[in-house]
Each structure stands twice: as C-alpha cells, then as structure tokens.
Amino acid sequence: MEFLPQVIFLLLLSASGFFITKSILRIRRNILLGRDLNRYDKPGERLKMMVLVALGQKKMFKRPLPAILHLFVYVGFIIINIEVLEIIIDGLFGTHRIFAPIFRGLYPSLINIFEFLAISVLVSCAIFLVRRNIIKVKRFDGEEMKRWPKLDANIILSIEIFLMICFLSMNTSDGILQTRGSEHYIATGDFFFTSFLKPLFNGLDNSELIFIERFGWWAHIIGILAFAMYVFTDSKHLHIFIAFPNTYFSKLDPAGRLSNMPEVTKEVKLMLNLPVETGNDNAAPGRFGAKDVQDLTWKNLMEAYSCTECGRCTSQCPANLTGKKLSPRKIMMDTRDRLEEVGRNIEANGKDHQDGKSLLGDYITVEEIMACTTCNACVEACPVNIDPVSIIVQLRRFKIMEESQAPASWNGMFSNIENNFAPWKFSPSDRLNWVQKLNQ
Amino acid sequence: MSENMINVPTMAELAAKGVTPEILFWVGCAGSFDERAKSITAAFVKILNKLSVNFAVLGTEESCTGEPAKRAGNEFLFQVQAVSNIEVMNAYGIKKIVTACPHCFNTIKNEYPELGGNYEVLHHSEFLQQLINEGKIKLQGGGEFKGKKITYHDSCYLGRSNNIYEAPRKVLEILDAELVEMKRSRTKGLCCGAGGAQMFKEPEPGFKDINIERTEEAIGTGAKVIAAACPFCMTMLSDGVKNKEKESEIKVYDIAELIAKYEGL
Incomplete structure (x- = not known):
C-alpha cells in the first residue's frame, strides 16, 4: 500500500501520455489529407517568423490590453511547467518538493516567481471571462460562436483558474505545515505571495491542512493531465502547440500573391502552342479548386487546427463589417469541423468512404465566398498567420472552373476578357484612345 | 499636330x-x-x-x-x-x-x-x-493644395498585399498639404470594396456597401481631398462621395493627378 499513490500516478501519467500521442497522430493524419505544398524552403527565414510571431507574440501586440493579459497566461503556462516537472518527479518517486534541497536558498524565490505567475494567470483569465460573458466584447460573438465554441472558451478559462487555485492553496497549506514543523513538510523558507493567504487557513488543524495540500497537489496534476488531453480533442486551445509549426510554415511571399495552378499552366501552354516542360505526366489530373477539405493544401488544414477563434480576422473584414455573411473565422472553423468529420469517417469506414457531404455546400455557402474582396485584412489581423483568403479562392476556383457557376456579371466579365481583352466591353482597338485626353 | x-x-x-x-x-x-x-x-x-x-x-x-x-x-x-x-x-x-x-x-x-x-x-x-528623391519633382512652396486637408486611402493591393504604405504618403508630402489619417489606415486600412473581382458584380446582401462605409470615414476626417492610388478605389470612393452628395465640396484625386496639378500640368 505504501507505493499505491505512486502507482496511481504512473498509471494516470501513462494513460494521458497514450491518449495525447494517439490524438497527435490523428491530427497529423488529418492534416496530411491535404494536397501537397512546398513550404520547406528558407529555414532561416521561417525560424525567424516562428520566433517573432509564435514565441514573441509580435502580432498580438496590435491590441495591447489582451496582448498583456495573454502574455501572462502564456508565460505562466511555460514557466509553471517547471513546477509541474517537480510534481511529476515527486509523484513518481514519492518525494516531496525534490527541488528544495537542490536549489536551497533559491527555492523560495523560484516558487515566488511561480506564485506571481499563478496569480497573474488567475487574474488574466478572470478578466477574459468578464470580457467574454459580461462586457461581451463584440468579436467573441457571431453566428459561428454559439454553443460549443463559446463553451470551449469558458471551459479553458475556468480550468486555468481552477488549476491556479489548486496550486496556490497547495502552497498556502504547505507553508503553514512547514512553520508547524509537520512531518514530510520540509522547511523551504516562506513563499511570498501565499503567505498573505495563510490567515484563510490558519484556523485549520494539521490533518485538514494536509488534506488541502494533498488535494491541491493531486487536483493540480490531474487537472493538468486532463487539460492536456482536452487540448488535443476538439478544442481551440490546440493553438498553444500548433501555432509554432503553423507560423514556421507561413506563406513568405507578399500577401497579395495568389498561387498559380501548375496543372492549368500546362493546358494553357498547349493551347497557345508554347513549349511545355514534360515529366510528371503520370499524375492523374485532380479536381480544379477545392470542394472539400482534401482538395485544400495541408497548410490550409494545419491553419484550421491553429485557429483560436479570437475573431480578430472577422472584426477587420470589410464584408463582415457591412453585414455580409462572410466571416473569415467561420471559414477556418468550418474547415476544421469538416476535417474532423472526414477523419471520423476514415476511422469508422475506411479511407475511401464518401459521406456525400462537402466543405463547400454543407459547411461554407457560396454567398460567403462570393463576398470576399481579397483585401487581406484577415490575414494581417491573425496573430498566428492564418490565411483564410487562400481557402476562399480555392473554393471559388471549384465553383467557377468545375461547376461553371459564376454570377452572371462575372461571366460577362470573363467573356469580355476573352473576347475584348478587358473586363469591360470595349473594342481592343480603342485601347489607346485615352491619348486624346492628353491634349484636351 | x-x-x-x-x-x-x-x-x-x-x-x-x-x-x-x-x-x-x-x-x-x-x-x-x-x-x-x-x-x-x-x-x-x-x-x-x-x-x-x-x-x-x-x-x-x-x-x-x-x-x-x-x-x-x-x-x-x-x-x-x-x-x-x-x-x-x-x-x-x-x-x-x-x-x-x-x-x-x-x-x-x-x-x-x-x-x-x-x-x-x-x-x-x-x-x-523615386523622382522626388532624385530631385526631379521639387517642393516649390505654395500650390493649390498648400495647407489643405488631404486624406490618403490605402489600396489593399499596395498596402497589405505588398507593404507599400509610405511611398504614396511621401508623394503627397510634396504638396505641402495637411495630411490627415483615417482611423483605419496603413495595415488596418479598410478596403474600398472593389477587390477580389467585386468591382465586376453587385455586392452580396448586407446592410451597407463597403465603399459607403469607407467614404464616410474619409469624409469624417474633414479632408476636402481624398487621395487614391488605384483606379478601382477611385471608382468606389467617387461613387461614395456622390452617394453622400458631397461631390461639390470633396474631390477624389489620384496621387498622379495631384502631382500633375501641383506641377501646373
């Protein structure tokens, strides 16, 4: 019985590790359903992008208040993980505060830093909850933000607050037990922040304090393991990990550059009697543009998993601001939801299963994609370099090139370009007539 | 001839x-x-x-x-x-x-x-x-825009698409006018509504046209000249000014037109 807590701990740790590994493999498989795209060039430039945007939070600071609060939570998350390392070692070996004898006099300072961050995280998350649920900041609202996405955000913030309360009450009771000279609770020196909380627990006897300390310890670590599993299920919180590869594989070209479809280039050159580079002719011609998630690139799909649903994109979208149905955030969320659905289909029915549904039509409507002005405001606004315009244009390509379903006025524009070499119906021989304006 | x-x-x-x-x-x-x-x-x-x-x-x-x-x-x-x-x-x-x-x-x-x-x-x-930097277009002082309020509308395909924010503003500086910025400018500039081939179709249903939203913002600066650097923005903003029945007091000009006027051409 002596080793029972350690055995339970090991089992919990292994189970969560197993679950998380499975989830990562599932997400990886889903992302790789996308079409190929070369984003492996310029490693130096990519690394710099990742360091600035993901690690350095560069784009967050366009909005200073949420940026600072987010920074507290983010730094808190990273630094408090050092404390988690201690908890894991203690849990596996049945020790208590194993780092205390190692760091000696520095240990209380280390814990003070953790406690400061824990309080910052707690306060920041509380403010975030207020912003979402009481002040109701507009960008957290919207058609796509009902039910699960709204609940998801509140669950994440509540879990973080709960974890911090566990951590702080664990330290408070530990601090009192230390001063009372309780067995196992080695004297490490005072913890600055939780010493202010001691009056709350001072009336309790040792066994009650030990219960609180142990409860805080177990709830904190179980909470973290559960949260880690939660992050890899169907939560927007996945961004804490995937933002790093997502920014690394960013589009490095000017935002205005849309990819040229190489499969079209060959056709066009043949049509115009121009020399065509041969090779790779065996590849069966795929679909033009994208109807479903598999037609998008793997980077589009990775971006769908990177979206935190913060709504900065939608709040800057000129179409959305003037009441059109388009919301760039919804484009990303729909892509992820559909991808998850396709993934579940593969698991249940095998790789080639068709469920008769598609991203365009069942999730994203034509009205939405037709409203985009390709102004790149959403791309500019995204803190993790997501590019909704890329998906929108690929969906348009399917609509126009595969289904020939363009608005009538676009068809007019196309035929003008084809026949008159201008999007308006003017005679090409009049192209130089503007010269008359010069000498008026 | x-x-x-x-x-x-x-x-x-x-x-x-x-x-x-x-x-x-x-x-x-x-x-x-x-x-x-x-x-x-x-x-x-x-x-x-x-x-x-x-x-x-x-x-x-x-x-x-x-x-x-x-x-x-x-x-x-x-x-x-x-x-x-x-x-x-x-x-x-x-x-x-x-x-x-x-x-x-x-x-x-x-x-x-x-x-x-x-x-x-x-x-x-x-x-x-470049012509200004090379001294080929010079600040002469005076001119019809001296001291006048001008606001510059960022074209998406110059600004966010290609990071060109300063060149058009530098060109306008030579007019010795008072450049006033809209709240949404540079990286946060609001689209005129014409990009992405919207120029060639009716807007999708909504409660407002994008060019009206943008024109209202431009008019809100108190500028008497809205400077554009794109023919599509020109159309959208001119239509917006007409819609607001302000065409007699507020003019939309391309930066090239402003320089040509300044040079007396």
Whole structure:
C-alpha cells in the first residue's frame, strides 16, 4: 500500500501520455489529407517568423490590453511547467518538493516567481471571462460562436483558474505545515505571495491542512493531465502547440500573391502552342479548386487546427463589417469541423468512404465566398498567420472552373476578357484612345 | 499636330526604329477605358513627358493581366492572359514596368514570374517617390493644395498585399498639404470594396456597401481631398462621395493627378 499513490500516478501519467500521442497522430493524419505544398524552403527565414510571431507574440501586440493579459497566461503556462516537472518527479518517486534541497536558498524565490505567475494567470483569465460573458466584447460573438465554441472558451478559462487555485492553496497549506514543523513538510523558507493567504487557513488543524495540500497537489496534476488531453480533442486551445509549426510554415511571399495552378499552366501552354516542360505526366489530373477539405493544401488544414477563434480576422473584414455573411473565422472553423468529420469517417469506414457531404455546400455557402474582396485584412489581423483568403479562392476556383457557376456579371466579365481583352466591353482597338485626353 | 502635342510612343513603333525604351508604362484596362481613370493615365503621362522619362506603352498590344479573373476563381482565363502578355513583353525585351494600377502591379510583380515573366515592377507611387528623391519633382512652396486637408486611402493591393504604405504618403508630402489619417489606415486600412473581382458584380446582401462605409470615414476626417492610388478605389470612393452628395465640396484625386496639378500640368 505504501507505493499505491505512486502507482496511481504512473498509471494516470501513462494513460494521458497514450491518449495525447494517439490524438497527435490523428491530427497529423488529418492534416496530411491535404494536397501537397512546398513550404520547406528558407529555414532561416521561417525560424525567424516562428520566433517573432509564435514565441514573441509580435502580432498580438496590435491590441495591447489582451496582448498583456495573454502574455501572462502564456508565460505562466511555460514557466509553471517547471513546477509541474517537480510534481511529476515527486509523484513518481514519492518525494516531496525534490527541488528544495537542490536549489536551497533559491527555492523560495523560484516558487515566488511561480506564485506571481499563478496569480497573474488567475487574474488574466478572470478578466477574459468578464470580457467574454459580461462586457461581451463584440468579436467573441457571431453566428459561428454559439454553443460549443463559446463553451470551449469558458471551459479553458475556468480550468486555468481552477488549476491556479489548486496550486496556490497547495502552497498556502504547505507553508503553514512547514512553520508547524509537520512531518514530510520540509522547511523551504516562506513563499511570498501565499503567505498573505495563510490567515484563510490558519484556523485549520494539521490533518485538514494536509488534506488541502494533498488535494491541491493531486487536483493540480490531474487537472493538468486532463487539460492536456482536452487540448488535443476538439478544442481551440490546440493553438498553444500548433501555432509554432503553423507560423514556421507561413506563406513568405507578399500577401497579395495568389498561387498559380501548375496543372492549368500546362493546358494553357498547349493551347497557345508554347513549349511545355514534360515529366510528371503520370499524375492523374485532380479536381480544379477545392470542394472539400482534401482538395485544400495541408497548410490550409494545419491553419484550421491553429485557429483560436479570437475573431480578430472577422472584426477587420470589410464584408463582415457591412453585414455580409462572410466571416473569415467561420471559414477556418468550418474547415476544421469538416476535417474532423472526414477523419471520423476514415476511422469508422475506411479511407475511401464518401459521406456525400462537402466543405463547400454543407459547411461554407457560396454567398460567403462570393463576398470576399481579397483585401487581406484577415490575414494581417491573425496573430498566428492564418490565411483564410487562400481557402476562399480555392473554393471559388471549384465553383467557377468545375461547376461553371459564376454570377452572371462575372461571366460577362470573363467573356469580355476573352473576347475584348478587358473586363469591360470595349473594342481592343480603342485601347489607346485615352491619348486624346492628353491634349484636351 | 501642334508642337505642344504630347507624343506617346508604343513599343511597336520604337521596336521598328530599333529603340528600346527604359520603361514600359503598363496602362491597364481601367486606365485605358474607364472615363475617370483615363484622366489619371493622362496626368501620369504628362509628368513622364515633362521629366523626359524614356518610356513607351504597349497600346493595342496590351491586354488585361487576368487579375479579376484570377481573383474570381477563373485560373484558366487568368493564365491565358498572363502567358500571352508575357510572350508579348518578353519579345520586346522589357525589363522595367511602371503602372498606375495596384491590381496590375501585384499580378505582374508577384504572379507573372512563375509563368516566365520576370521584370522590375513599380507602382506609380513608388516611381513618383523615386523622382522626388532624385530631385526631379521639387517642393516649390505654395500650390493649390498648400495647407489643405488631404486624406490618403490605402489600396489593399499596395498596402497589405505588398507593404507599400509610405511611398504614396511621401508623394503627397510634396504638396505641402495637411495630411490627415483615417482611423483605419496603413495595415488596418479598410478596403474600398472593389477587390477580389467585386468591382465586376453587385455586392452580396448586407446592410451597407463597403465603399459607403469607407467614404464616410474619409469624409469624417474633414479632408476636402481624398487621395487614391488605384483606379478601382477611385471608382468606389467617387461613387461614395456622390452617394453622400458631397461631390461639390470633396474631390477624389489620384496621387498622379495631384502631382500633375501641383506641377501646373
């Protein structure tokens, strides 16, 4: 019985590790359903992008208040993980505060830093909850933000607050037990922040304090393991990990550059009697543009998993601001939801299963994609370099090139370009007539 | 033909004489056919002519870059246009292109290279800034815009798409006017509503047109001149000003027109 807590701990740790590994493999498989795209060039430039945007939070600071609060939570998350390392070692070996004898006099300072961050995280998350649920900041609202996405955000913030309360009450009771000279609770020196909380627990006897300390310890670590599993299920919180590869594989070209479809280039050159580079002719011609998630690139799909649903994109979208149905955030969320659905289909029915549904039509409507002005405001606004315009244009390509379903006025524009070499119906021989304006 | 007539050489004419101009001025469809944008073209050519810039146009050999087709999703039509244009330009050995249209600019600069069209491409705002830097366009003091409030509307295809925010503003500085910024400017500039081939269709249902939203913001600055650097923005903002019945007090000008006026052209 002596080793029972350690055995339970090991089992919990292994189970969560197993679950998380499975989830990562599932997400990886889903992302790789996308079409190929070369984003492996310029490693130096990519690394710099990742360091600035993901690690350095560069784009967050366009909005200073949420940026600072987010920074507290983010730094808190990273630094408090050092404390988690201690908890894991203690849990596996049945020790208590194993780092205390190692760091000696520095240990209380280390814990003070953790406690400061824990309080910052707690306060920041509380403010975030207020912003979402009481002040109701507009960008957290919207058609796509009902039910699960709204609940998801509140669950994440509540879990973080709960974890911090566990951590702080664990330290408070530990601090009192230390001063009372309780067995196992080695004297490490005072913890600055939780010493202010001691009056709350001072009336309790040792066994009650030990219960609180142990409860805080177990709830904190179980909470973290559960949260880690939660992050890899169907939560927007996945961004804490995937933002790093997502920014690394960013589009490095000017935002205005849309990819040229190489499969079209060959056709066009043949049509115009121009020399065509041969090779790779065996590849069966795929679909033009994208109807479903598999037609998008793997980077589009990775971006769908990177979206935190913060709504900065939608709040800057000129179409959305003037009441059109388009919301760039919804484009990303729909892509992820559909991808998850396709993934579940593969698991249940095998790789080639068709469920008769598609991203365009069942999730994203034509009205939405037709409203985009390709102004790149959403791309500019995204803190993790997501590019909704890329998906929108690929969906348009399917609509126009595969289904020939363009608005009538676009068809007019196309035929003008084809026949008159201008999007308006003017005679090409009049192209130089503007010269008359010069000498008026 | 009087002596004051401005001559606009075409690439074909110059090639016949065995001459290669330094710069191709890519006029674009709007600059060639749209009544309002033709004045921008004329103003820019007057500047080129005054400064004796060695340029030519393609004339009737110019054809739509395919940009609106590409944004609309018609990649096939885009590439037919692109590949044909590249054939023409490469045959003339063109090295450097200047255009007053950010859409043409973005497409030729960013999307043509992969299809075989490699040129140095400048938007006219960058080109005008160079002329100012070289001292060819000088601050003279005075002028009809001195002290007047001017607000500059960022074109998406210059700004966010290609990070060109300062060149048009530097060009406007020479007017010695009072430049006032809209709240949404530079990286946060609000689109005029025309990009992504919206220029060529009715907007999707909503409670407001984008150009009205933007025009209201521009009018809100108190500026009497709205400066644009794109023929599509010009159309959208001019329509917006008309919609607000302010066309007698607020004028929308392209930066090239403002410089031409300043230079008395």
